[in-house]
Amino acid sequence: MKIKIYYSFIIGALAVLLSSFNYVSALKNGIWLAKLKTTSGNYIPFNFELKDSAGKKLMTIINGKERFKVTDITVKGDSVLIKMPLFDSEIRAALSSGFLRGNWVRHLGNRNVLVPFSAEPDVSWRFFSSPAKPKYTISGRWSATFTDEDLQNKDVTVGEFKQTGNDITGTFLTTTGDYRFLQGTVSGDELYLSCFDGSHAFLFTGKISNSQTITNGKFYSGASSVQLWNAVKNENAKLPDAYSLTVLKPGYKKIDFTFPDLNKKPVSLTDDQFKNKVVILQIMGSWCPNCMDETAYLVDFYKKYHVKGVAVLGLAYERTTDFATSKKNIEQLKNRFNVPYDLLVTGYTNNKNEAAKSLPALSGIVGFPTTIIIDKKGDVRKIHTGFSGPGTGDHYTEFTHEFETLINQLLAEK
Structure with missing residues (x-):
């Protein structure tokens, strides 16, 4: 009897395995x-x-x-x-x-x-199997304005597009980062762009009125968000200085905090490991695609500059204040990019107002990531809001060059 049950079990298990294999x-x-x-x-x-x-x-x-x-x-x-x-x-x-x-x-x-x-x-196209011949080529830089459907909130961005025939790629740069790698189609006088990265799902549509104007744009984000947008061609379009959006409050020169690392060990900027070093403080979250791009950059940056006297420290603001859940999500990012520097669990959420409460020396936190550059004396020298990732092309190259030039200057100071 036992033998029959055993063989029945084996046969059942094999059936499940074969079914899964199929x-x-x-x-x-x-x-x-x-x-x-x-x-x-x-x-x-x-x-x-x-x-x-x-x-x-x-x-x-x-x-x-x-x-x-x-x-x-x-x-x-x-x-x-x-x-x-x-x-x-x-x-x-x-x-x-x-x-x-x-x-x-x-x-x-x-x-x-x-x-x-x-x-x-077996479908390699994204929007159309046979798009209409494009009426216009819109490669270049654009000044784009986004508003809510009720027209209450306005956000001025910079669009960067590269078009070859029907195919188009590009992104929108904002004061808090960029929309990363967008891909799509120009069909006739209609523009379609989209992306998905596991955190954000974006769809941009618009009517190309002529080679200088895009109208009737709609931006669909996630499950339900919808914004309106329009754009005009402007090769001189630019955003406000990213170093001007977040500043220290009057009377402050330094920033202070104590947060636990992933092993619950408290870490502070007054610790010996940060003394006489240029410190890069990364305000980030594992949920943030622009933070992912910045982390990828900072990992390589750290390998190059750590031996020169630079320390990097990440402050993770997660979607939950539960330490175990936050730790799991942060470890995913840490393992994905082989992050060699400490990432701290702040205990605050990704709400900008809540995050600002944890760092009272700051005027506020405009967006994620925010990067604070601290000199060897412990004084805050620069605060950069957002991150222009590799999807922004020349903007990414310009930022990294400017950033590393500043770090070299701080390292040379006595």
Whole structure:
């Protein structure tokens, strides 16, 4: 009797394994077209590629030049779970007739946001299989104005586009960072751009009235956010000085705090490890794509400048004040980029006002990331709001050159 039960168990287990194997095989390799459905009924499209590696599926999300690798993919029966390596989100879907359908799930501390998700294989285009011949070429720099649908809030940004035929890539630079790697299509006189990185899902549409004007623009973000935008061609368009947006309050020269590291050891700028060093203080969060770009840069920067007397310290403002949850999310970022410097758990949320309370010497925190540059005497010398990542092209190169020139000057001071 026991033997029969044992063999039944073995046969059942093999059946489950074979079933999972069949579903893994049905999850087709190649380029897919995915779509996220917003509450407005519009779809935010993006492409990804699937490959096999050691019996597992590997996903690469495609946004312009960026290739965002996702390795944590589990297939059980017809269920597919795709966990983003950063940003605490995942795709939960079912595989049916070769298609994926389910939800993109964003964990926001005290709630989850579900956005309907679907994907089909063997589709390399993003918006149109056969777009109309473009009426205009809009490569270059644009001054773009974004407003809420009620026209109450205005944000002036700089658009940077590169168009080849129907294909277009680019980004929008704002005072708090950029929209990273956007990719899309110009079809006739219509502009379409999108991206997905596991944290943000963006769709930009607009009418190209002529080679100098874009009107009737709409910006869809995440599950439900909608903004209006318009733009005019302006090769001299620029943002306010990023070093002017956050300052020290009158009477302050230094900044002070004590927060725990990932092992709950308290860390302060008065510790011996920071004495007589130029210190780069990174105000960031594991949920923040621009912080991800800055972290990637600072890791390489640290390797080059640490031996010269520079220290880097990250202050993580997470979506939850629960230490264990924050630690898990921060460790994902730390492991993803092999961060060699300490990341501290602040215990404050990613709300800008709450974050500002933890650093009372600052006039406020305008955006994430914010980078504070401290000289060897412990005095704050510069505060930079936002980060222009590699998706901004020359802006990224200009920032890194300017930043490292400043650091070299501070290192030379007695």
